[in-house]
Amino acid sequence: MPNLPNAVLWSIPAFVLLTVIEIVSFLIHPDEDEQGYTGRDTATSLTMGLGSLVTNLGWKIPAFALYNVLYSLTPLRVPVLWWTTVPLMLLGQDFCYYWSHRSTHRVRLLWAQHVVHHSSRNYNLSTALRQPWTDLTFGLFYAPLVVLGVSPAAVAFCSSVNLVYQFWIHTERIDRLPRPVEFVLNTPSHHRVHHASQGGYLDRNFGGILIVWDRLFGSFTPETQRPVYGLTKNISTFNPLRVATHEYAALGRDLASARGWRERLGYLFHGPGWQPGRVSPAAEPTADVQVAA
Incomplete structure (x- = not known):
């Protein structure tokens, strides 16, 4: 099995340096709208x-x-060749990431872990570091890559590259980029929409490195108005433990009040805005979907 680096660990000095630069940029050129x-x-x-x-x-x-x-079960093996197979692995991982990310917004049990990343009402490079402390997907969305012969080490490497890429798009200091870039790649403009909490911006732009998946699967929305960041129902705590668990606690309260297994399953696997007797949020406008305690 190939020995591949963890891109996240190698990038920590760059994360710190870029964050300091962004902080200094606000001190030198403050923007009252940011x-x-x-x-x-x-x-x-x-x-x-x-x-x-x-x-x-x-x-x-x-x-x-x-x-x-x-x-160990699959007969397939994909060699790690930096200029041929690795770009294809990254493409495959990014495709799987899109569906994993989309599911964490559409399934409340998974939203309970991912809500952490959306809980800040600020949008800057430090927001990229606000990561969940749980992962109930257990890597299942990337299992097809392994079945196709991509080694577990290569899957981990591609995931770390994807995460590192997304660091720089958590900023308001970069406006729109040239149109070809905006059409193909996930950019600060696209990701600002993803972190917004208003109207037609909810549950949009799930891509990691590429935005083409959103264009292909109908979840793309361009930035047309200034985003309002955070949750549709914001939390008022900076306690890391509460930030990490507040939606699990809210889900637990709903499960305790549920009348029967049908409602319990609804709370767990429908969208975050689901309530008994209502149409599934998947069939409703996305403005009603993303709710957190």
Whole structure:
């Protein structure tokens, strides 16, 4: 099995340097329309990011156990060739990421883990570091890559590259890029829409590196008005533990009040805005979908 680097760990110095540069840019050229940085919010984002480096080690154990079983069973093997197969692996991983990311917005149990990343009302490079401390997908969305012969190490490498790419798009300091770039790649403009909490911006632009998946599968929305960041029902805490668990607590309260297994399953697997007796949020306008306690 190839020994591939963890792009996230190698990029930490760059994350720190770019964040400092962005902070300085706000000090030199403040913009009253941009939130910039606030101390407690930034501290929470950094704490969530550092915590995720530790907690993710535990969540990766079942994922890699699954990958190793699948890799031992499949007869296929894809060699790691930097200028041929690695770009194809990255393409395949990005496709799987799109569906994984989309599911974390459309299934409340998975939204409970992902809501952490959307909980800040600021949008800056530190927001990129506000990562969940849980992962209930257990790597299942990337299992097809392993079945096709991509080694578990290569899957992990591609995932780390995808995560590193998304760091720089968490900023308001970069406006729209040239049209060909905006058409193909995920950019700050596209990702600002994804983090917005208003109207037709909800549950849009799920792509990681590429935005073409959203264009192909009907989830793309361009940035046409200034985003309002955060949740449709914001939390008022900077406590990292509460940030990491508040939606699990809300889900637990709903499960406790449910009348029977049909409602319990509805709360778990319908969209975050689902309530008994209502049409499934999947059939409703996306403006009613993304709700968090």
